[in-house]
Amino acid sequence: xxxxxxxxxxxxxxxxxxxxxxxxxxxxxxxxxxxxxxxxxxxxxxxxxxxxxxxxxxxxxxxxxxxxxxxxxxxxxxxxxxxxxxxxxxxxxxxxxxxxxxxxxxxxxxxxxxxxxxxxxxxxxxxxxxxxxxxxxxxxxxxxxxxxxxxxxxxxxxxxxxxxxxxxxxxxxxxxxxxxxxxxxxxxxxxxxxxxxxxxxxxxxxxxxxxxxxxxxxxxxxxxxxxxxxxxxxxxxxxxxxxxxxxxxxxxxxxxxxxxxxxxxxxxxxxxxxxxxxxxxxxxxxxxxxxxxxxxxxxxxxxxxxxxxxxxxxxxxxxxxxxxxxxxxxxxxxxxxxxxxxxxxxxxxxxxxxxxxxxxxxxxxxxxxxxxxxxxxxxxxxxxxxxxxxxxxxxxxxxxxxxxxxxxxxxxxxxxxxxxxxxxxxxxxxxxxxxxxxxxxxxxxxxxxxxxxxxxxxxxxxxxxxxxxxxxxxxxxxxxxxxxxxxxxxxxxxxxxxxxxxxxxxxxxxxxxxxxxxxxxxxxxxxxxxxxxxxxxxxxxxxxxxxxxxxxxxxxxxxxxxxxxxxxxxxxxxxxxxxxxxxxxxxxxxxxxxxxxxxxxxxxxxxxxxxxxxxxxxxxxxxxxxxxxxxxxxxxxxxxxxxxxxxxxxxxxxxxxxxxxxxxxxxxxxxxxxxxxxxxxxxxxxxxxxxxx
Amino acid sequence: xxxxxxxxxxxxxxxxxxxxxxxxxxxxxxxxxxxxxxxxxxxxxxxxxxxxxxxxxxxxxxxxxxxxxxxxxxxxxxxxxxxxxxxxxxxxxxxxxxxxxxxxxxxxxxxxxxxxxxxxxxxxxxxxxxxxxxxxxxxxxxxxxxxxxxxxxxxxxxxx
Numbered sequence: 001x002x003x004x005x006x007x008x009x010x011x012x013x014x015x016x017x018x019x020x021x022x023x024x025x026x027x028x029x030x031x032x033x034x035x036x037x038x039x040x041x042x043x044x045x046x047x048x049x050x051x052x053x054x055x056x057x058x059x060x061x062x063x064x065x066x067x068x069x070x071x072x073x074x075x076x077x078x079x080x081x082x083x084x085x086x087x088x089x090x091x092x093x094x095x096x097x098x099x100x101x102x103x104x105x106x107x108x109x110x111x112x113x114x115x116x117x118x119x120x121x122x123x124x125x126x127x128x129x130x131x132x133x134x135x136x137x138x139x140x141x142x143x144x145x146x147x148x149x150x151x152x153x154x155x156x157x158x159x160x161x162x163x164x165x166x167x168x169x170x171x172x173x174x175x176x177x178x179x180x181x182x183x184x185x186x187x188x189x190x191x192x193x194x195x196x197x198x199x200x201x202x203x204x205x206x207x208x209x210x211x212x213x214x215x216x217x218x219x220x221x222x223x224x225x226x227x228x229x230x231x232x233x234x235x236x237x238x239x240x241x242x243x244x245x246x247x248x249x250x251x252x253x254x255x256x257x258x259x260x261x262x263x264x265x266x267x268x269x270x271x272x273x274x275x276x277x278x279x280x281x282x283x284x285x286x287x288x289x290x291x292x293x294x295x296x297x298x299x300x301x302x303x304x305x306x307x308x309x310x311x312x313x314x315x316x317x318x319x320x321x322x323x324x325x326x327x328x329x330x331x332x333x334x335x336x337x338x339x340x341x342x343x344x345x346x347x348x349x350x351x352x353x354x355x356x357x358x359x360x361x362x363x364x365x366x367x368x369x370x371x372x373x374x375x376x377x378x379x380x381x382x383x384x385x386x387x388x389x390x391x392x393x394x395x396x397x398x399x400x401x402x403x404x405x406x407x408x409x410x411x412x413x414x415x416x417x418x419x420x421x422x423x424x425x426x427x428x429x430x431x432x433x434x435x436x437x438x439x440x441x442x443x444x445x446x447x448x449x450x451x452x453x454x455x456x457x458x459x460x461x462x463x464x465x466x467x468x469x470x471x472x473x474x475x476x477x478x479x480x481x482x483x484x485x486x487x488x489x490x491x492x493x494x495x496x497x498x499x500x501x502x503x504x505x506x507x508x509x510x511x512x513x514x515x516x517x518x519x520x521x522x523x524x525x526x527x528x529x530x531x532x533x534x535x536x537x538x539x540x541x542x543x544x545x546x547x548x549x550x551x552x553x554x555x556x557x558x559x560x561x562x563x564x565x566x567x568x569x570x571x572x573x574x575x576x577x578x579x580x581x582x583x584x585x586x587x588x589x590x591x592x593x594x595x596x597x598x599x600x601x602x603x604x605x606x607x608x609x610x611x612x613x614x615x616x617x618x619x620x621x622x623x624x625x626x627x628x629x630x631x632x633x634x635x636x637x638x639x640x641x642x643x644x645x646x647x648x649x650x651x652x653x654x655x656x657x658x659x660x661x662x663x664x665x666x667x668x669x670x671x672x673x674x675x676x677x678x679x680x681x682x683x684x685x686x687x688x689x690x691x692x693x
Numbered sequence: 694x695x696x697x698x699x700x701x702x703x704x705x706x707x708x709x710x711x712x713x714x715x716x717x718x719x720x721x722x723x724x725x726x727x728x729x730x731x732x733x734x735x736x737x738x739x740x741x742x743x744x745x746x747x748x749x750x751x752x753x754x755x756x757x758x759x760x761x762x763x764x765x766x767x768x769x770x771x772x773x774x775x776x777x778x779x780x781x782x783x784x785x786x787x788x789x790x791x792x793x794x795x796x797x798x799x800x801x802x803x804x805x806x807x808x809x810x811x812x813x814x815x816x817x818x819x820x821x822x823x824x825x826x827x828x829x830x831x832x833x834x835x836x837x838x839x840x841x842x843x844x845x846x847x848x849x850x851x852x853x
Binding site: 160166167168169170171172173180181182 | 749750751752754755757758759
């Protein structure tokens with residue numbers, strides 16, 4: 001780092017590295033210089049002139065957002081001259097601004113409102129008729145009101161630089177200048193809605209939130225997005241128990257402000273009219289609503305009866321349930337039902353990776369590592385499509401640190417835009433293509449390797465051997481698809497491995513064996529839809545399902561319990577990089593219970609002693625008994641992400657690469673949840689949905 | 694889309710004028726020359742230029758919206774631009790423009806039904822010393838009067 005520079009801002013001395021902008025230097029001594037166009041992490045604009053400051057010995061006011069700090073500078077950020085200039089700027093910005101604050105979504109959290117209040121720019125000399133442009137709808141998610149727009153270019157930059165989409169531009173000039181979408185009257189983009197979040201005024205509004213609430217009338221719950229494995233923090237705005245907005249303006253999670261369309265708009269499945277709100281029991285061939293006690297009683301009796309006669313159980317866990325639920329479920333199966341017939345939908349070969357990394361430390365990359373690594377290699381995955389946060393991190397790393405990204409994929413991917421090298425290789429044949437990149441990969445100081453589901457079984461071992469042979473520090477990310485795919489494996493929702501990847505005495509049936517077993521007596525499915533495309537072989541099997549919706553699996557069930565979604569419960573989840581984060585309950589849906597509670601009630605009814613079934617207590621047990629999960633509680637309690645390494649020794653993997661089946665979800669789909677999200681469906685039907693590399 | 698060999702040759706020379714990686718700089722001249730040949734900036738032209746210069750289409754939209762000399766609507770065979778900026782205004786530019794409107798029966802940025810004439814009120818065209826001034830396509834006409842405008846338009850009509 002270059003020599004520090006000392007400067008004085010409002011009488012306070014501050015030391016900053018050379019090249020620091022004055023606006024950033026001021027932040028370090030707690031001075032907020034107002035700015036509309038300046039946005040940390042994106043290119044400089046100097047368009048809004050709000051951040052003007054007085055610098056001694058400089059004749060004119062200077063924009064602090066583009067002014068690098070220099071030795072001995074003396075700066076005044078609130079001198080009468082500066083205040084006057086800002087007041088003048090605000091008067092200009094408000095000339096054509098409609099001042100419809102009482103009905104504007106942004107009212108109460110609007111930067112223009114705050115600045116007008118701060119500088120008391122309440123009077124205007126502008127007496128002409130205001131230039132008015134009608135509001136436009138650009139997509140199901142994004143609306144634009146040009147009259148409110150102050151032309152700060154934030155939306156244009158986050159779209160172009162942050163995501164590499166570049167769907168927004170600025171056209172016309174003077175009073176007629178306005179933001180324009182990529183395709184005439186509509187957007188062709190990822191529909192992530194980040195432009196709406198960064199808008200300092202109410203020019204860009206959200207299809208789910210517009211005209212629904214005032215910001216001070218809502219409760220906020222910072223939880224983890226339940227749509228993919230990346231584990232983005234999403235802050236739900238909840239009004240009267242209903243989620244009406246999701247964003248992450250406080251930059252509290254691993255994802256900073258980034259969210260994709262699913263994180264920002266895909267929450268509406270929670271309030272789908274098709275949510276189950278009462279237990280259902282099959283009577284005369286039809287599923288009918290019954291009371292909780294009746295349903296729990298029936299399932300308990302059935303479980304006890306089958307257990308007593310030594311019948312066979314099959315348990316299918318969830319890729320979206322919390323760690324606590326997965327842990328409790330496998331405990332229920334192994335101790336309560338005395339079976340190892342437990343499995344889940346696997347979407348990546350984490351177990352083989354952890355085994356291949358045995359004895360190594362710091363071998364798993366965190367989400368933040370993708371932003372700081374010198375180079376990254378993406379093997380067999382389309383990150384922008386399936387792991388939007390990881391794609392964003394790699395792009396940000398390239399933008400800010402000039403890191404190198406290498407891609408080996410079947411088809412073109414968006415990372416090609418900036419990749420140092422892109423190689424096309426058929427799925428399953430990616431490793432052969434790696435040799436050609438060996439010399440390139442070696443020259444960087446370190447490397448993160450991300451690999452998709454086409455690399456599994458022995459290919460994972462070969463990949464790790466290839467990484468070892470490079471002679472530089474290499475870390476890995478095994479890409480898994482669902483919000484807690486990783487947690488389900490770590491928690492031992494597997495027929496051959498107990499929590500922490502410990503071997504079990506006698507491996508049970510895997511998911512395929514359960515579904516095709518002619519003698520299975522009970523199938524218990526917690527938050528999964530294994531019968532979506534297949535039939536259960538044993539028609540006589542008693543099927544218990546815990547689910548949000550009447551899925552194909554639930555339709556086959558004898559008893560269905562209405563389960564709460566991840567947004568309605570507490571607990572922890574582990575993301576694709578193995579980082580544990582905490583869920584915080586936001587909305588409420590009447591009638592549904594968290595899976596953990598349903599399992600607890602069932603255990604109680606059956607007279608099993610499986611311990612207390614509150615999330616905190618179960619997590620205590622996980623912390624004590626699962627290696628790597630002994631994380632510092634304050635870290636996750638305050639919304640942080642704690643990295644885990646659940647094992648560091650050989651794992652008795654029984655390789656079943658055939659059971660690893662990627663979800664095939666795209667940016668706009670999210671398995672069962674996506675099917676019930678109106679917004680995701682609307683976005684897919686609109687002409688603007690884009691996925692182009 | 695294809696252009697005439699002359700225009701292609703011009704594009705080739707134009708692109709060489711810019712250092713590697715800065716070919717984007719050729720955007721405005723390319724659009725102008727192509728517009729002269731085709732008559733307007735059509736969606737196909739927009740896509741073609743975006744492809745050749747490796748810019749996003751929305752970036753070209755930005756340029757198109759900003760510069761009034763670029764047009765999406767085809768203009769008349771004779772595009773008349775009357776200046777009404779300060780020097781011309783003081784010497785009768787506004788009357789000249791009003792007269793042109795009346796004579797041609799069209800308003801600002803409109804085209805006559807036969808497609809022969811289009812009219813535009815423009816800002817300074819850099820001919821203040823000979824105000825009021827106007828342009829027909831790329832030709833200047835100086836010290837204009839409504840009478841001179843009449844005979845000019847009549848002679849242009851006869852040309853067809």
